[in-house]
Amino acid sequence: MPHTIKSKKQLLTRVRRIKGQADALERALEQETDCSAVLQQIAAIRGAVNGLMAEVLEGHLREHLDAHDLPLEQRRNDLEQVVKTLRSYLK
Numbered sequence: 191m192p193h194t195i196k197s198k199k200q201l202l203t204r205v206r207r208i209k210g211q212a213d214a215l216e217r218a219l220e221q222e223t224d225c226s227a228v229l230q231q232i233a234a235i236r237g238a239v240n241g242l243m244a245e246v247l248e249g250h251l252r253e254h255l256d257a258h259d260l261p262l263e264q265r266r267n268d269l270e271q272v273v274k275t276l277r278s279y280l281k
Contacts, residue, residue, distance in 0.1 A: 194246065204242045211235045243279060247272070 194201060215231045254260070254268040 194249065197245070197249065201242070201246065204238065204245070208235060208238045208242065211238060247276075 211231065211234055215228065215235060218228050218231055250268075250272065255265055255272070257265070260268075
């Protein structure tokens with residue numbers, strides 16, 4: 191069972207929290223809220239997304255790269271996919 195299914199409830203809770211933060215940011219911009227409050231909201235969203243990424247990435251690494259029952263070639267392919275995703279995320 192994939193790690194995203196096992197922790198589905200927790201992940202969805204995080205995503206919904208991020209969605210709420212993005213909605214709050216949109217309202218703040220519409221209401222012409224002070225710049226410092228907008229910046230703080232953006233930083234909070236970034237932190238929440240980073241936390242979500244870390245949680246999903248850790249589960250992926252543990253399930254796919256630490257799985258001794260998977261063939262070496264499959265683990266190498268999974269590693270390359272993770273590297274590609276990280277490079278894209280860190281741009």
